[in-house]
Amino acid sequence: LAKTTQPISMDSYEGQEVNITCSHNNIATNDYITWYQQFPSQGPRFIIQGYKTKVTNEVASLFIPADRKSSTLSLPRVSLSDTAVYYCLVGAPYNFNKFYFGSGTKLNVKP
C-alpha cells in the first residue's frame, strides 16, 4: 500500500518553476523521502532525497517542513524534456525498505 499521495497531473510552461507536493501523513521516524523521475518505457531515475528541511542538488530542490508530513519537489525553469511522471516515496535507508509506488504526478511541460 502506497504511503504517499500526489496530484495526478500538472501542467506548466517552459522556463517556469514547478513545485510538486507529496503528502505522507504516516511517515515514520526513520523514513527518508525520495523522488524519482520516469520517462515512458524507462526505469525510474533518482532525482533527490532528504530527511528534513531543505536539500538542493544540480537538478532540483526538496523542501520538507518540520512535521515531515509532506514534501515539495521544486524544479527550476523546466524544459520540454522535463515532461515525465514524478514519484514521491518514503522509506528507511539501510534497511532495504520496500518501495510501494503511488500514482505519481504526470508533469506536462508546454512550449
Add this chain to the structure above:
Amino acid sequence: GAVVSQHPSRVICKSGTSVKIECRSLDFQATTMFWYRQFPKQSLMLMATSNEGSKATYEQGVEKDKFLINHASLTLSTLTVTSAHPEDSSFYICSASPELGLAGAETQYFGPGTRLLVL
C-alpha cells in the same frame, strides 16, 4: 556510480514459453534486489524481493511458481516468467541498493526495464 542494467531490453515470445530477464548491479554489490511490473499508463507494482543466497519474498497476489527469481550472486538476479501468456505482457523493472555503509546505500537504483510481449 550505482548503475543497474537489465537484459534483454525487450523480448517477444510465444504463449507457453519461458522468458528469463537478468538484472545486474554494475558497480556495486547488492544482497537485495527488487522486481517490479508496470502496465501501460500505470504505476510500478512491487512483485518480489530478491535475496542473495536465499528464497525470494513475493508480494501478495504474485505467483511464485510463475515468476521464478534466482539471486545467484551479489551482482545478479534473474526473473523467469514461466509458461508466459499474453496477460503477462508488461514492463518489468528491477532495482538494487548498494551495501550498507557504501555511497548510495540510502536509496534504490532502477534498471532500464525489460518490455515483454507474449503473443
